[in-house]
Amino acid sequence: WRALRDAVSSMGVDSATGYARHTALVASQMRLLGDVADRSGLMLDPEPGSYYLMALVVDTLPKVSELMGQSRALGALYLKRAAITPAERAGLQALLDQLARQSAELERYTANVRDSDPALASSIDAARRTAEQSIKDASALVRSVLIDPEAPAAAPVPYFNTMTGHIDNLFKLTDASFAALDTTLGQRIAVDQRHVIVVLITVLLAGGLAGWFMLTISRSTVRTVASAQAAAEALARGDLSHVVRAESNDEIGRMARTLGDAMQQLATLVREIKATGESVGTASAQIAAGNNDLSVRTEQTAANL
Structure with a gap:
């Protein structure tokens, strides 16, 4: 990441190479995120609501953000040179098609969260609506300035800034989702800790009761043995x-x-x-x-x- 950043800052790579390297880097980071989620057990959450929200922030939202980021980078490149080839236009259309599929996945996951845990869904509802609208607006922007016109004529900087705003709205949904998950998991941990405390107290009480019972039996047995011994000694004395x-x-x-x-x-x-x-x-x-x-x-x- 630092090498790519330094290369871009020093103008050491052209736009196409920088885009390819950035795309490959993001892909590796997404694989790493998936591996972390799998190995940590986050994707095995037993509660449906938090499971679907976890899948949303670990799998779907990063893909949507990356697709919009690619559309931003390629679109700004084509607008800067004020030209786009049919293959490039088809590539943008393919990105929009993937974005539409991932957007449908996003809506499906959020609907599942809403059905499973309405309180959890309500905590991200505002950010979700804004993000879904940003996806639609970003797709419409790409289509209106790059795919539908015969030749791109819009200014690249406003296009780049507008797409950045839409991507930021996705990040806000990600932040809201992680905050909601943190609260939910924190509450679950607190409940589990209380259960552990109750179990420990129960075990201690049971152990104390068992110890008292054993001590009582032991003392009673000792007194009985002592009484029997005293009787035997009295019998030996003729008493x-x-x-x-x-x-x-x-x-x-x-x-x-x-x-x-x-x-x-x-x-x-x-x-x-x-x-x-x-x-x-x-x-x-x-x-x-x-x-x-x-x-x-x-x-x-x-x-x-």
Whole structure:
């Protein structure tokens, strides 16, 4: 681009060569723009409205601007020399035919944007109407001063300036479209960021709840194990009055409660055995007393005899 600019500024190339080099440069830049759009995923936008507007600014508008730029350059060249050959006139007509097709594509894309996202379409509506009118006016100008007359007679500078104004209107539509896309994508990013924040908060809350639940279970299990251990130690000491407290309902909790029940049953059995032993002792004492009494009476009876 700098080499071409310097060559044109220093008059190092003629008009035809400069036009050819400029056209080739623009074509390479348009291919680069398409590659950037493809590789970045811009052309895979999931929302219909922004997808159609993206296609408009990446594909159609650059082509329309280039066709109008070629018509401006060639037209100014032909007007400057005040002559145009049939082949050159046919070439201009071919440019206008391509411009008409691209203009139809522009209208189709903008209609699709309007149908898919009216708010997005309204943000570029004024620039769109101006650009569409500029395309029509530019085509009419080329036809009226270069194609229809037998020989071009208009001044080249006013023609060049008028075409430049029409091209600038296309650039204004491009700028408005990029601004609308920037706003739309920015809003979408903000929504996605809020969704990410909500998901993160949900995950953190779920993680905290799970951690609290695990900690509660762990503490309950530890207390149950400690209670079971204390019961076993009490049983080893012969202390059957120890009360087992089991908070959990898992295997450890059930084991601890079973141990507690066993200790209670054992304590009951011991009490019953103790009571029975006491009863036997009382009976033995009574029998011994009876025996003594019988012995005394026997002695008294023997003495009396």
